[in-house]
Amino acid sequence: MTVDQLRTAVSGPVVAPGDSEWDAARRFHTGVGAPVVIVRASSVDDVRAALRIAVSDREDVMIRSGGHSAWGAVPGGVTIDISALNSIRVDGDLVHVGGGATWGAIATELATHGLGLSSGDTASVGVGGLTLGGGIGLMVRAWGLAADQLVGAQLVTADGDVLEVSPRSHPDLFWALRGGGGNFGVVTRFDFRAHALPAVAFAHLGIDGDARPVLRALRDLLADAPRELTATFSDVPAMDPNMPAGATIAAVWAGPDEAGLRAALAPLVALDGVHEIEAAVRPYRQILLEVPEADPDVPMPGFVGGNTLLDQLDDDAIERLVAFRQARPASVVLLRSLGGAYADVAQDDSPFPAREATWFAMAGAFDVPGMLDDTSRADAEAAWAAIEERGSGCYGNFTPSTDPSWVARMFSAETLARLARIKREWDPGNVFCRNHNVVPAEA
Template identity: 55%
Template sequence: MTDDIVTARPSNAAEVADLVRRAQHDSLPITIVAGGHGPWSHAPAPGMRIELADLSDVEIEGLALDGEDAVVHIGGGAVWGDVAAKLGADGLAISSGDTASVGVGGLTLGGGIGLMVRAWGLAADQLVGAQVVTASGGIVETSADENPDLFWALRGGGGNFGIVTRFDFLAHPVTGIAYGEYVITGDAGRVIRAARDVMRDAPRELTMTYMDVPPMDPSAPAGARISAVWAGDDVERFRQVMAPVADLDGVDAEYTTPAYRDILLEMPEPVEGAELPPCFIGGNGLFTRLDDELIDRLVAFRAAYPASVVFLRSLGGAFGEVPQASTAFPARTATWFVMAGAFDIPGVVDDDARAAIRADWERIEAGRLAEYGNFADTERPDAVPGMFTPEAHERLRAVKAQWDPQNVFRRNHNIPV
């Protein structure tokens, strides 16, 4: 064993397989970087670091016919901003994450709650096949018909089962999208309730996101706002559906019809040698409903801690139509994703404040169905079962035993045999 870091940038699946065999021979732990958006990607770890950035091709299979989905092959190192730009030029889109620098690999393997999640489901729901380098250094194809158990595990089970060097998705025709920004200067609780009520009977074309962030967050403007994405070009219908939110006092609404790529957030590139951001005290959950008590707790949490974040995204629609057992992803009955937490700023947050933040978050999370692994940024082995249904967790362990019995791929939300 060595404390050195060996970095490699393969350009094809065969080279990835060679690197896995080499790491096995030399007893080197493996870290996979597919996009480099999350904190684990930038943390130094001894062993072999396999960066997939050169596997980033986006290829549309054949000619996409009007009104029909098209099969798209995407390299395991691609990022969603580049994918959205490429597909948008051909009038296509895939429901991805909301940030351009997010890797296709990490987001998809963890599920992928994107900006079109109600219209098209998770990123993983749009996956129809994949090429995978296994723990033994082999290369296999997987789909619903070929190695189906492995394919099932890839759709929400994380990076536990192999290195995906190519993803095969169904991309959807987009005649246009409508986008609404609703800046909130009034009663946030009242606005969230109105948004919740809209979403109860909203068409599946509509996905809504609420975010309230402090000035220190570089990924979005400070303050409270709702962003709403309508999967279609019927702007007038979109306005009508969103009117109960837009017409409230203390809400300033703006409507645009941008390209899908243009609504993805842009995160600054990490600066080499820069200090790591402060720790985050809080968490996330998939909730059956957004009731008044939960809303009140979220609003109170944000008010109590100035350096805190509250983030909500509507679910349902296509997301909820996928049978629970069809993928490894939990909580298909959830109608909202919720995240809340405060930054542990040295010199600002003391032990009493930390305890108060944790206690408030525990009261919020008490009603959740499951935790969403893609938004959990620390390795907590005891928490992993809570990211799946009990049945899915047991099945994932069986798939792990078949494809990675030595736990070669373990730097993730790990599912040991």
């Protein structure tokens, strides 16, 4: 493959090693990549042309929008950066979003129309990766996954063809896009059904002392709470610059009903050791996190742990999660409530696992040099495995590993087989393999 071919075929910038822009272009949000070449697509036609050349030269392809994926660090291949395809157009409650848009920009634009979508937690995360992986957002109980709000998409296939995909047009492919990852093509436009959202009520609670009784109370509260309420528990060390250290609960009410939020949280606030840090009505955009880009001179630490979807947050699961954090100063635990609209979607209606789960759980120790040795690393792996075995599948978007074995943990055998059959139809050469890869089924 020649850079000259790409520069002739596409209208957007093509950046290669040796170019003055190379070092800046190969940086992505969470690291520094080393692809063969980077194509900064300025149009759908640029995506098509770049794909055809990459396929002709038998190059793997990685699609970059927000740039939060760990796959950006895998060397080689052609990176097609679609961040310039970031248009946002609102037509009633139908929102057409370019595949390179970020959730912060989407929230900002939708606010001018009194609308909202349940998205990721971070403003700079791209719409593409989050949606294709499912998308457990801050209002998942109110409106389901980001993928549950999807009603259509424009997709460029490995052959360079442009498809309009919906429940009526290529329904199997549409099913695969709602949680099957970026295995099936480049989504250059997402069509979402938005919801009325003038603002959100948000509360932040601090926890002093033992988190166990608070988590039990939070679990019981969410068992029959209004679906407008989604709650997130986190316990993080001081080393994380993006969140205050210690144990906290963030609660989001899908709407400006601060009184309703306070009433729902009253049993928690009444507990010993729980205090209110803040409670207010805000634009949705203001509660999205602002996460700084990775410093290329400071490598990201490893992560020993994982995530899972729990049918029930029982006392034993709470004990194991709290104990995991207490035993490891440089570790993190996160829980997010599910149920509500998330559970309204039948299991067979999307590839996303565990629709009966009521909680998403994540725990991991940061593998900082000098803090973990082989024994403590193995101990953390065993402690996490004991938690994961209680769950039903994992959430790929929160899996920083590029180990291909994770795919079998993300989907049931039946779902993975169906995805593999669809993959065989639309990408038999596995061009789109820089992801949690679904290998095409054998013919």
